[in-house]
Amino acid sequence: MTLSTILIVILLLLLIGGLPVFPHSRAWGYGPSGAIGALLVVVVVLLLLGVI
Numbered sequence: 693m694t695l696s697t698i699l700i701v702i703l704l705l706l707l708i709g710g711l712p713v714f715p716h717s718r719a720w721g722y723g724p725s726g727a728i729g730a731l732l733v734v735v736v737v738l739l740l741l742g743v744i
Contacts, residue, residue, distance in 0.1 A: 696735075696744045703732045
């Protein structure tokens with residue numbers, strides 16, 4: 693496993709964990725999952741460009 697694969701797996705797990713499906717996190721909205729999703733997109737683009 694390379695470092696980029698591990699990074700993508702960790703970001704996917706954070707994205708799933710950041711979804712507002714629990715009663716205590718419904719007031720958060722989609723902010724946490726949206727920010728992690730944007731970070732995941734940036735990492736995937738950098739991976740495809742060969743920077744990472």
